[in-house]
Amino acid sequence: MGSVIFDPLLPMPVLWAAAGLAVLFVAFAVWRGLSGWWLRGLAAAALLAAVANPSLQQEDREPLTDIVILVVDESASQRIADREAQVADAVAAIESEIAGLENTELRVVRFGDAEDDQGTLLMTALSEAMAEEPRARLAGAMLLTDGRLHDVERAPNLPAPLHVLLTGREDDWDRRLVVENAPAFAIIDEEVTLSLRLEDQGAVPAGEGGTAPLRIAVDGGEPQEFQVPVGETLELPLTLTHGGANVIQFVTPEAEGELTDRNNAAVVQINGVRDRLRVLLVSGEPHAGERTWRNLLKSDSSVDLVHFTILRPPEKQDGVPVTELSLIAFPTRELFLDKIDEFDLIIFDRYKRRGILPSIYLDNVRQYVEDGGAVLVAAGPDFASASSLFRSPLGEILPGAPTSRVIEEGFLPQLTDLGEKHPVTAGLPEMAPPGEEEGDPGWGRWFRQVELDELAGNTVMQGVNDGPLLLLDRVGEGRVALLGSDHAWLWTRGFEGGGPQLELLRRLAHWMMKEPELDEEALVASAEGQTMTILRRTLSDEVGDVEVTGPDGTVTMVPLEEVAPGRFQAEYQGPEIGLYRLAEGDQEAVIALGPAAPKEFEQTVASGEALRPVAETTEGGVATVEDGVPDIRQVREGRPAAGRGWIGITPRQAYLTADVTVTPLVPAWLFLLIAAALTVGAWLREGRR
Structure with missing residues (x-):
């Protein structure tokens, strides 16, 4: 391809100045009445043209093909019904149509689900595909999708028509279960309200709607079924019965003809927490360790503590009139008969039988444990005496029996093999500095131990001669703990470096109150x-x-x-979202992977409304592939590129310049000869006059 260019021999300002002088000289000739003025003007023009150096530029061009981008949506919503088959057929048809067009190439870009439940990032995929191709060669773009995208605001500026080819069918419809409101935490045994709704989308057939069944299952248990209205928000009251994760699954059965059942279920995980933990602490007599128990329980803002210390036992006769006493009478009947079920934990700290609590009251405590309560006995010398609690109805549920011997010597509490595995004591040595000798836990000594015979449960700590020091047991629905020493307070005082006494007592109290994270036998999953x-x-x-x-x-x-001792772990990559059931031995657990309502299935009926404005700004259009792919034509730039049964692309006529040749249009000597001839002609004409 050739074109005329100018390559001046002098700078352009000089050339323009010379042109100005030539015009002045010609004007002067006209003013003087010279008949050859026009010949003089032509001679000046010839000289100026010679200086401008007109040349013929010839380019050796290699034409480049036009590029059409096809973005194929392969997200989860494109895998429902027969859309995968529609996509495959449409891609094959488009490839065939483009192959029939001259000088045109097709680029196919496929993308799937976005990470972190971001949905369908269709425009992001289009922008990335355009960045890979020269903009000057882009003749058009096509989006093969169901139209349900979540980044329409990222639509790029296209230099060519954009067309949307919709999958799906005209009579598609779907039912979806929506959880509108669900708390992350809820208080155990208190009612909490969840909001959910069943909604229908698309061409709902006659007879559907009205009401639909809804099944509700808690922690993977047997579901309960209810008939609920479709299209209305339901307020569902729910009461959590245990702490930790509570997994609630909602399911509405798949209706005949609906697109998918992937959005017919929702899983909600609510963490059950206790509002207030009520603890009753009964101290038999004042001692150095009593304040340790009180400080521990009072430091926990979630604990309501009721504490009684027996300062004036019945046998104490000092003649002081009752009216002169400022002590509070021990409300034995109210605490141990009327309101015992209101407590989550009862602690007997160095308590012995003194006639204050009749046997019927202690038998009621035993029944309270078997029904789900918890009792902790912190034993002192009194536990080895004839008035020991073990020699009361409470002894039937205690895991250790006193031998009546109290050992008064220094010893280091040690974890047993079971204690290294039990959540109450596992890891305690790591909270203390390293011991002087290998194997020492690094904490201080205690100086008193009640010798016990193990009757039941698990011994997690041992003392003198490897005798049981801390025993834990489950009785009926409840739990019992027996600590065979009243010297744990030495750790708090920092004697010989102290020890993790507060952590031990905290874990012990929470294990007895059935906190799930301290269960010794448990199967737990997190996601x-x-x-x-x-x-x-x-x-x-x-x-x-x-x-x-x-x-x-x-x-x-x-x-x-x-x-770690007693802890086994694994990681598992879930292939899809939903509820997973785990089982090992007699332990079971349920966990939900993925969001409660995946973004991909919020809207499943195909629609081009979100993409229509984007397509129309480029002269493109929206078409369905239900009855086949529209014909693809070439149209001129700026003309409508979509019509009934056809869509268009704009040829770009891009090329690559391989070589450029520049040749002077007229030789310099010819310009000089023409200028001389014109000058002589002017002189002869004027001389003849």
């Missing part, structure tokens, strides 16, 4: 994204594989690896 961390706590030396049942019923066996 981050689609990665599940499985933890198995046990007092056994080994455990089996965990059976993981996915939302679709697929069963996977996951082996566990010991990471």
Whole structure:
């Protein structure tokens, strides 16, 4: 391809100045009445043209193909019904149509689900595809999608038509379960309200709507079914019965003809917490360790403490009139008969039988434990005496029996093999500085131990001659702990370096109040994204594989690896969102992976309304592929690029310049000859006159 260019021999300002002088000289000739003025003007023009140096530029061009981008949406909503088949057929048809166009190439870009439940990032995929191609060659772009995108605000500026090819069918409809409001935390045994709704989308067939069944299951238990109205917000009252994670699953069965059941279920996880923990502390007589128990329980803002100390036992006869006493009478009947069920934990600290609590009251305490309560006995010398609590109805549930011997010598409390695994005592040595000798836990000595015979439960700490020091047991629905020493307070005072006494007593109290994180036998799972961390706590030396049942019923066996004494752990990558059931031995757990309502399934009926304004600004259009892909034509830039049964692309006529040749249009000597001839002609014409 050739074109005329000018390559001046002098700078352009000089050339313009010369042109001005030539005009002045010609004007002067006209003013003087010279008949050859026009010949003089032509001679000056010839000289100026010679200086301007007109040249013929010829380019050797290689034409470049036009590029059409096809962005294929392969997100989760494109895998429902027969949309995958529609996509495959449409891609094949577009490839065939583009192959039939001259000088045109097709770029196919596919993308799937975005991370972190961001939905369909269609415009992001289009922008990235455009960045890979020269803008001057872009003849058009097509989006093969259901139109349900979540980044329409990121639409790029296109130099060519954009067309939307919609999958799906005209009679598609779907039902969706929406959880509108669900708290992350709730108080145990108090009613909390969840808000949810069933909604229908698309071309709902006659007979659907009205009411639909809703099944509700808590912690993977047997679901309960209710008939609920469709399209109305439901207020669902719920009462949590245990602490820790409570997993509530809502399911509405798949209706005939609806697109998918992936949005017919929702899983809500609510963490159950106790409002206030009520603790009754009964101290038999004042001693150095009494304040330790009180400080521990008062320092926890979630604990309501009722504390009584027996300062004036019945046998004390000092002649002081009752009216002169400022002591509070011990409300035995009110505490141990009428309101005993209101307490989460009862602690007997160096308490012995003195006739204050009749046997019927202590028998009521025993029944309270078997019904789900908790009792902790912190034993002093009184526990080895004839008035010991063990020699009362309470002794039937205590895990250790006193031998009547009290050992008064220094000793280091040690964890037993079970104690290294039990959540109440596991890891306690790590909270103290290293001991002087290998194997020492690094804490101070105690100086009194009540010798015990183990009757039941688990011994987690031992003292003199490896005798039981701390015993834990489950009785009926409740729990019992027996601490065979009243010298734990020495750790708090920092004697010989002290020890983790507050942590030990805190764990002990919370284990007895059935806090889930301190259960010795437990199967726990936590999730981050689609990665599940499985933890198995046990007092056994080994455990089996965990059976993981996915939302679709697929069963996977996951082996566990010991990471600490009594703690086995594994990670499992969940293949899909939904509720997973875990089982190992007699331990079971449920956990939900992914969001309660995935973004991909919030809207499943195909629609081009969100993309129509973007397409129309580029002269493009929106078409469905239900009956086939529209014909693809080439149209001129600026003309409408969509019509009934067809869509258009704009040829760009881009090229690559391989070589450039510049040749003077007229030789310099010819310009000089023309200028001389014109000058001589002017002279002859004027001389003849």
